[in-house]
Amino acid sequence: MRSDDGFREFVAASSPALSRAAYLLTGDHQLAEDLLQSALASTYRHWRRVRDGNPAAYVRQAMHREQISWWRRRRLTEQLSGEPVDRMGGGDLAADAVNRITLVQALAQLPPRQRAVIVLRFYDDLTEAETARVLGCAVGTVKRQAHDALARLRTLLPAGLQPEVSA
CATH class of the missing domain: 1.10.10.10 (Winged helix-like DNA-binding domain superfamily/Winged helix DNA-binding domain)
Incomplete structure (x- = not known):
């Protein structure tokens, strides 16, 4: 049995929803892609243990923890306009x-x-x-x-x- 049995299928099925959640967490498409990729890499490393439970919840938790970690490291401030969008x-x-x-x-x-x-x-x-x-x-x-x-x-x-x- 390969170590990634079912992982590719999980990623294909879950990526759209997880990608949207990552975007809402980061507010940036590229950062969202990086965040999801990092969380999926973590999930893959633990796939044998995670696959029989709730792997989507595991990825969400990994994304949230990684986002907080990035925020703590970078402490970036976003400059948003106070003007409402026309x-x-x-x-x-x-x-x-x-x-x-x-x-x-x-x-x-x-x-x-x-x-x-x-x-x-x-x-x-x-x-x-x-x-x-x-x-x-x-x-x-x-x-x-x-x-x-x-x-x-x-x-x-x-x-x-x-x-x-x-x-």
Whole structure:
């Protein structure tokens, strides 16, 4: 039996969703690709142990830990314009694109831990307990980070994009 039995199939099936999650964590396509590649490399090294469990959760956890590690090492600050993106009349597709860009810009302004909590809770649809397990912290920490992140998003986003969830 080869050590990568099922790994290629897993990557082919899971990459689109994992790539979107990586992009939401980083806010940059190239960094998202690097983050996902790094997490998949880690998963491959442990594939025999991971494959029978939940390999997608393992990759998500690896991405979140790697993102936090990158952030700690680099401490990069992003300079985003305070100007809202122009809304050019072009139908729902244009408005949806503007909304996505605005949301990604707002997510990029959150600290990495808060961004990770928002992505895990509301994009990956994990429970508070699952999110805590992925991030290696207490459920109370997840609740606090979600609360603070949602409060910050409410100040960053225009009225039509305000989060309607409560943490």
